[in-house]
Every structure is written in structure tokens, then in C-alpha cells.
Amino acid sequence: MGESVLYESSGEIVTITINRPHVRNSIDGPTALTLRNAFRRFDDDAGAKVAILTGAGGTFCAGADLTSVGDPERRNDLDPEGGGAGPMGPTRMTLSKPVIAAIAGHAVAGGLELALLADLRIVERDAVLGVFCRRWGVPLIDGGTVRLPRIVGLGRALDLIMTGRPVDADEALAIGLANRVVESGRSLSAARELAEQLVTFPFECLLTDRASAYAGLDMTVADALRAEGVAGVPVVAREGAAGAARFVGGAGRHGQFDEDPPEPRW
Template identity: 70%
Template sequence: MADVRVETDGAITTIWLERPERRNAVDRAMAGELRAALAEFEADPARRVAVLAGAGGTFCAGFDLTAVGDPDRRPELDPGGGGSGPMGPTRMRLGKPLIAAIAGHAVAGGLELALLADLRVMERDAVLGVFCRRWGVPLIDGGTVRLPRIIGLSRALDLILTGRPVAADEALAIGLADRVVDTGRGVEAARRLAAQIASFPFECVLADRASTYAGLDLPLLEALRAEGAAGVPIVAREGVAGAARFAAGAGRHGGLPAEQAAAAAEPGPPAG
């Protein structure tokens, strides 16, 4: 039985971790399924935004530690740091937006999966944390790389060194969560957010997203040139038509154009 399930609704793909009896902890087979699901999403131009969620009221408890001693289920561990990462997709560089819908616990490798996403929608009673600190299992699925980039060095080291739990309100305050929603509403809110993003002229979305990530690794002037080189052609392909629609009256006074407002279905600002 597959441990990863994929739902596609137009431009929105929802990828479910479906091993609730193990709190969606990942073993080698499940890691491969998850990697394949994201690769298929990436390869299909009709699928614009993905939501990653966990079945059974929890996101993911990390790698399944009961599998570590089993040669058939233990994680992929390359001494040179290569391969795809024990959790499956964590060494991928995704080209399209991914949103994590976090319920219950997203801890250890589950937190690292959530860090792979561009945005994290967190339910009010959910918990994040580097819980693998307790068992001598290091962060080898991008945690030490992505966490400082998202919340800054000092806060990242606090979470990494202490392994303490982080509740939703703190996660929102430090930028680890982007939205906090009522318990049981995480997937719904993440899908609404995905629909809003997917409704925008999408070449522009992808170019700005790619430029944002690339700029983290480039000197300032080089990053500015790269932004311009990637963005200027899109002005002709999407921006001219968009400007004409605005000039004709669409989206005035800061509102979304009608079709984008309908797609978003009022996701609203982050809740405190």
C-alpha cells in the first residue's frame, strides 16, 4: 500500500503523507514515493502549486527510527553527502511553489520537510522542533542550511542546539510559520493560498521566486543584474497585457482582479 497519495485539482496538487499509524514517519520506500510525487509535480506544466500535508492530524514525525536497523527500510545515507536525502526530496531544488500544511507535529526530519516549502501554514495547536536532538540523529535533510535562511542564525541555533518545541504563535513571530489557522483548517487554508498564487500570471511568479532564491547566493550587484535579465523578457510576455487590464479598470484601489479574488476565496492575512 502506497504511503504517499496525490490529489490534483486543476493547477493545485496536494501531496499527502499517509502513514498515520507511524505519525507519517518516513522510511526508505516512503521517501522514494515522496520524491517521485514531487518530481511528477515539477514535470507537469499544468500543475502550478503543490500543498504538502499529513494524514491523520499530524504532518510528519521525521524519519522512522524503527527502520534504521533494517537494511531494507533504513535511510539512504551517502557518506559524501550526496543522494536525495533520507526524507526523499530534501535535496531537490524545486522550480515551483510548495506550501506545507502543518498539523500536529512537524519535528526532526518532518521539520526539514516543512523547510523545503516556500510557505508554511500552521494549525494553532501544531508543534515544530528539532526533536532528533534527543536521539543523536543530526539534521541531514537541509535543516542546518534552510533554517538559518528562514529565521536567521541566532534563532536557528536556538532551535538546533536545544531541540525545544516551538508552538504556533512563536513560529509565526519568528517567521518559521507564515500563517496560523484554526485546528483542522490547515489544508483548506493552504489550498486557498495555493489557488491565489496559481491564479497570477505564472511566468512572472516563477521568475520572481527563482530570483529571490538565487539572490541569496550572489553578490548584490550580480543579483540585481540577474533579476533584470530574467525579468525584462516577461514584461513583454505578461506585463504589457496586465498593465492594459489595470489601465482598463481591473484591480483598482489595491483589490485583486475578479478571477484572482475568486481563486483566493479570501485566505486572509496571517492570524496571530
């Protein structure tokens, strides 16, 4: 059946594809390890700036492969101490660079949790998201109860977590679970367009702001403001001064980019 996870580099953009379409890209233990290693490879590669996570065959990921539960060689890693990188693979990793999820078909149960690992989610119009593991007595142990409230708010998260109901693309966009909604078949190309836009920016600045946004979630406002300044001020000299000089010289006036990227076709 080939490799369970595909890793493709194109310049500064990496595409990681869950490649088990015969089981709707569900994740067993060996696939989880391979997926974890793919994200570790991306995070360690100084030449890679943005990763796209997607699934083969028109489905993002249907969650854990429940056929592996009774097989010691294929079952997902379940640490009773809550350690490790997560049963689905990379879900307890702290990544230093942006990830975009390109979502087609279903992103449910552990598949939704993988999507929540991403910074941004591009969702096809006929996609379905949800905590479908609710009906099988399988809890969210890949970050779902942690990341979902931070993304959509506690009230909406509890609705999805407790009911396990399906969420379509329009609702996902309305509640902030999706960042973009695109037509069927366009999630991957739209994710690539977005990744190409991100890599054009002064990247140390982008990474610093991204890291500050995440770190601030666990701090008081006063501490977060102080940490933002500590991390950001040195970047002003390294990247901001050159950007300011370009602006003073006439670039970027009226909100225009120096070289406008192509209009995204969401």
C-alpha cells in the same frame, strides 16, 4: 496499510499526503523514495502549478522512522558524500514551482526539514515544530541547517538547532517559520485557498520572481540585481505588458484585484 504517499491532482493544484498515520507519518527508506518520486512527478507536470504537502491523520511528519535504522531494506538512504535527494526523500531537490506545507500536529526532526522545503507553511494553532532529533544524536541532514537560518535568521535557527526545544504556532509565526496560523483542522483547507489564489496570478512572472529570490541568496547584491533584471525583463513583454494594459483600462485600481479572491479565513 495502503499507499505510503498519496498523490491527488485537482486542476492546477497537487496535494501530496504522507500516509503513515500509524507511525505519525515518519519516513522510512521506501516512503522517502515514493515521496521523492511524487515531487518529481509534480515538478515535471506542466499542468501542475502549486503543490501542497501534508500528513494524514492529524500529524504532518514526526521525522525519520527510527525503527528502520537496523533494517537494510527499510533504512533511509545515507550517502556519506552528501549526494542524492536526501534521506527524507525530496529534501535536496531544487523545485521549480511553489510548495505549501499544511502542518497539523507535529512537524519535528526530519518532518521539520520537509516543512522547510516548502516555500510557505500553514500551521495549525496546536501544532508543534522543532529539532527533536537533537535528543537522539541524529543530525540535520535534510536541509535543516541550510534552510532554517535562511528562513528565521542565524540566531533563532541556532537556538532551535542546539536546544531541540518545541516551538508552538504563535512563536513560529513571530519568527517567520510559519506564514499563517489557522485553527485546528484547517491547515489543508487554508493551504488550498492560498494555492487557489497563487494560480490566478500571471504565473511566469510569479515563477521568475520566486526563482530570483532564491538565487539571490547565493550572490552579491550587485550580481543578484543584475540577474533579477536579466530574468525579469523578458517577462515584462510576455506577461507584464498585458497586465499594464488592463490597469490602464481601469482594472485593479486602489489595490483591488480584477476579480477579488475570497477573503482567506486564517
